[in-house]
Amino acid sequence: xAPPVEGQARPIRLAxxxxxxxxxxxxxxxxxxxxxxxxxxxxxxxxxVAEAMGYAGPDPxxxxxxxxxxxxxxxxxxxxxxxxxxxxxxxxxxxxISEACDATGAGIALVSAANQEKLAWNIQSALVDGFIxxxxxGGSRLVDLTRERRLxxxxxxxxxxxxxxxxxxxxxxxxxxxxxxxxxxxxxRRFAVLSLTLGEDRTGFVTPEMVRxxxxxxxxxxxxxxxxxxxxxxxxxxxxxxxxxxxxxxxTRAGLEAIFSGGERPxxxxxxxxxxxxxxxxxxxxxxxxxxxxxxxxxxxGVPDGALCDPPLTTIAQPITEIGRRAARMILDFDGAVRRExxxxxxxxxxxxxxxxxx
Amino acid sequence: xAPPVEGQARPIRLAxxxxxxxxxxxxxxxxxxxxxxxxxxxxxxxxxVAEAMGYAGPDPxxxxxxxxxxxxxxxxxxxxxxxxxxxxxxxxxxxxISEACDATGAGIALVSAANQEKLAWNIQSALVDGFIxxxxxGGSRLVDLTRERRLxxxxxxxxxxxxxxxxxxxxxxxxxxxxxxxxxxxxxRRFAVLSLTLGEDRTGFVTPEMVRxxxxxxxxxxxxxxxxxxxxxxxxxxxxxxxxxxxxxxxTRAGLEAIFSGGERPxxxxxxxxxxxxxxxxxxxxxxxxxxxxxxxxxxxGVPDGALCDPPLTTIAQPITEIGRRAARMILDFDGAVRRExxxxxxxxxxxxxxxxxx
DNA sequence: GCGAAAATTTGAATCGATCCAAGAAAAATG
DNA sequence: CATTTTTCTTGGATCGATTCAAATTTTCGC
Numbered sequence: 024x025a026p027p028v029e030g031q032a033r034p035i036r037l038a039x040x041x042x043x044x045x046x047x048x049x050x051x052x053x054x055x056x057x058x059x060x061x062x063x064x065x066x067x068x069x070x071x072v073a074e075a076m077g078y079a080g081p082d083p084x085x086x087x088x089x090x091x092x093x094x095x096x097x098x099x100x101x102x103x104x105x106x107x108x109x110x111x112x113x114x115x116x117x118x119x120i121s122e123a124c125d126a127t128g129a130g131i132a133l134v135s136a137a138n139q140e141k142l143a144w145n146i147q148s149a150l151v152d153g154f155i156x157x158x159x160x161g162g163s164r165l166v167d168l169t170r171e172r173r174l175x176x177x178x179x180x181x182x183x184x185x186x187x188x189x190x191x192x193x194x195x196x197x198x199x200x201x202x203x204x205x206x207x208x209x210x211x212r213r214f215a216v217l218s219l220t221l222g223e224d225r226t227g228f229v230t231p232e233m234v235r236x237x238x239x240x241x242x243x244x245x246x247x248x249x250x251x252x253x254x255x256x257x258x259x260x261x262x263x264x265x266x267x268x269x270x271x272x273x274x275t276r277a278g279l280e281a282i283f284s285g286g287e288r289p290x291x292x293x294x295x296x297x298x299x300x301x302x303x304x305x306x307x308x309x310x311x312x313x314x315x316x317x318x319x320x321x322x323x324x325g326v327p328d329g330a331l332c333d334p335p336l337t338t339i340a341q342p343i344t345e346i347g348r349r350a351a352r353m354i355l356d357f358d359g360a361v362r363r364e365x366x367x368x369x370x371x372x373x374x375x376x377x378x379x380x381x382x
Numbered sequence: 383x384a385p386p387v388e389g390q391a392r393p394i395r396l397a398x399x400x401x402x403x404x405x406x407x408x409x410x411x412x413x414x415x416x417x418x419x420x421x422x423x424x425x426x427x428x429x430x431v432a433e434a435m436g437y438a439g440p441d442p443x444x445x446x447x448x449x450x451x452x453x454x455x456x457x458x459x460x461x462x463x464x465x466x467x468x469x470x471x472x473x474x475x476x477x478x479i480s481e482a483c484d485a486t487g488a489g490i491a492l493v494s495a496a497n498q499e500k501l502a503w504n505i506q507s508a509l510v511d512g513f514i515x516x517x518x519x520g521g522s523r524l525v526d527l528t529r530e531r532r533l534x535x536x537x538x539x540x541x542x543x544x545x546x547x548x549x550x551x552x553x554x555x556x557x558x559x560x561x562x563x564x565x566x567x568x569x570x571r572r573f574a575v576l577s578l579t580l581g582e583d584r585t586g587f588v589t590p591e592m593v594r595x596x597x598x599x600x601x602x603x604x605x606x607x608x609x610x611x612x613x614x615x616x617x618x619x620x621x622x623x624x625x626x627x628x629x630x631x632x633x634t635r636a637g638l639e640a641i642f643s644g645g646e647r648p649x650x651x652x653x654x655x656x657x658x659x660x661x662x663x664x665x666x667x668x669x670x671x672x673x674x675x676x677x678x679x680x681x682x683x684g685v686p687d688g689a690l691c692d693p694p695l696t697t698i699a700q701p702i703t704e705i706g707r708r709a710a711r712m713i714l715d716f717d718g719a720v721r722r723e724x725x726x727x728x729x730x731x732x733x734x735x736x737x738x739x740x741x
Numbered sequence: 742g743c744g745a746a747a748a749t750t751t752g753a754a755t756c757g758a759t760c761c762a763a764g765a766a767a768a769a770t771g
Numbered sequence: 772c773a774t775t776t777t778t779c780t781t782g783g784a785t786c787g788a789t790t791c792a793a794a795t796t797t798t799c800g801c
Binding site: 141 | 467483690
Binding site for chain 2: 778779780781782783785786787788
């Protein structure tokens with residue numbers, strides 16, 4: 024009779040403990056999950072056996088299947104994972120999500136992937152009770168993929184036409200207005216807009232028809248807000264250049280290049296993100312243009328970095344942390360309903376905006 | 383005969399699909415996980431049925447139990463979850479971890495908890511293949527808890543006497559020396575040390591005996607490095623005040639208060655973290671002391687913020703991102719061995735250190 | 742010391758998939 | 772057309788726990 028193979032050390036299961044301690048599975052299970060209903064003597068015996076055999080405790084993989092709930096929420100994006108730790112907007116949002124998760128003891132699983140195929144797989148196999156989606160560029164694909172899991176999920180940003188999915192975002196029209204009014208009241212009349220993308224995969228100047236057929240309604244609404252207010256001040260919005268760019272340095276700079284190589288230079292820039300606004304400040308400063316003496320800039324988002332840059336950024340602040348908290352709670356307390364929440368925004372005046380230059 | 387209860391909508395299982403499509407559950411499973419071995423006609427039929435019934439695809443909970451591997455690594459800390467998104471050191475580390483995870487398509491699960499009890503539960507039930515531990519204060523408890531899971535894990539920082547656990551950290555003695563030599567060469571002879579804690583739950587001035595019996599060897603080694611080098615320059619290290627504090631504002635300020643209320647004020651401060659160093663700069667500046675004209679400061683860590691503060695911080699830079707990458711790879715390519723890696727550090731001279739004031 | 746009530750323990754059923762040896766069907770060969 | 776080969780399909784075993792109704796043991800009151 025061959026001795027049992029040593030080396031391969033199958034991890035010890037609860038059943039092994041039960042057998043060794045001479046009790047049923049049920050009792051062994053109770054020793055760990057509801058120790059108070061097991062007689063003290065038996066409990067100690069089983070624990071001793073477990074200890075002696077080097078049992079690691081009930082494997083969550085097994086428990087999970089039975090219990091159904093993972094107690095973790097997934098946060099998804101199409102950006103690389105490091106986005107969560109590097110992007111200022113994402114970080115503030117994550118802090119809000121963290122807060123809600125900490126309060127209930129839930130975990131956070133970060134889901135992302137380099138390519139589309141892996142993204143699909145990672146979303147399909149994420150062990151979570153629901154998702155919060157950072158819908159940046161390529162967001163609709165992310166939503167489609169997530170929808171297939173048939174788990175609760177919330178999109179951050181209302182920038183989708185689809186009213187059947189839960190989302191939390193801000194009042195983009197109001198935000199656009201606040202920014203435009205602020206600059207107009209400072210006397211500015213020549214504007215340019217650094218816009219986020221209106222649809223997938225395009226950058227460059229934007230025509231009014233393109234605005235009307237925009238896929239991302241968030242972008243469209245901010246534009247609408249800008250223009251509504253500018254019109255009220257008598258600005259001919261048809262002449263305001265709108266440059267659509269990705270939210271990063273290279274294409275934003277290209278946009279600035281394009282805007283400032285035109286004939287009539289703007290005295291005020293409406294930027295749809297703080298990131299863009301800060302890139303603009305840097306670009307202008309490097310070209311000898313003073314902010315806000317020559318050009319005023321108003322951003323959008325209200326990330327903490329905006330207060331630290333030079334000059335500090337005037338911006339439309341979103342309640343980012345609160346959005347994160349609410350998104351997390353939506354998943355944690357999911358009740359089957361589709362919810363769409365619109366949060367207010369606030370104009371934060373700092374030093375990147377000032378009176379329009381004379382003449 | 384009562385109709386089946388509608389409302390409660392038990393989610394559809396693979397077995398339901400199999401039955402509805404008239405195939406075995408084995409075949410149904412193959413349709414999703416290895417479609418190429420199923421006859422095209424059958425495959426399409428099953429897929430159609432799945433679609434029609436609103437099947438969400440194979441539930442990862444079920445798959446997991448069979449497969450064994452989660453394909454995610456857990457990152458644990460005793461700090462609240464928001465620590466990962468707010469602390470500069472943690473963020474750079476996480477970026478490194480993210481990079482390694484992105485490369486293999488693994489996910490990241492953040493594990494933390496407000497209180498000890500929940501922490502234990504969260505570690506016990508985290509669905510991960512291994513852990514990376516941020517061992518800040520209270521780290522040994524975290525390690526003990528994690529060890530019980532009997533999964534691979536790595537401690538970030540070698541600050542433990544226990545050689546049986548895998549860890550990655552830096553050469554603290556060398557780092558201490560570099561910092562001390564830099565200041566000594568600038569002519570400084572009156573020093574003070576802002577130290578991280580030597581053991582759990584204590585702050586205040588430290589005696590040489592306490593150093594010898596330090597629990598956290600990382601702290602001890604940095605001190606050793608400082609003193610070795612200072613001795614070489616003829617400084618009487620017995621007279622150098624060492625104030626042990628938490629890595630946060632309140633207790634660090636208390637330390638500064640204590641140090642600067644003493645008789646002979648130091649002209650140079652050796653801080654064991656950039657955080658402390660930056661708090662010190664702020665504190666000194668607020669008191670009208672110029673950095674580095676009156677007091678020079680050298681930090682430790684090399685976080686990006688250090689380059690941005692005013693004046694930019696001279697520091698001992700750790701290869702934080704690389705440590706993160708390696709830690710993640712250790713878990714991802716776990717082979718059962720205990721590994722302890724020591725990384726080099728580098729002196730980064732910026733503007734917070736300068737020649738000792740005359741007299 | 743007896744029966745009822747309370748406290749424990751048992752063991753089969755279940756959670757939702759994947760795997761694999763064996764059987765069945767289809768295709769290839771002579 | 773019979774036989775061999777190849778390709779699919781089947782259904783039981785398994786992953787590691789929890790749950791719950793029923794059986795058993797203890798405890799309690801009198």
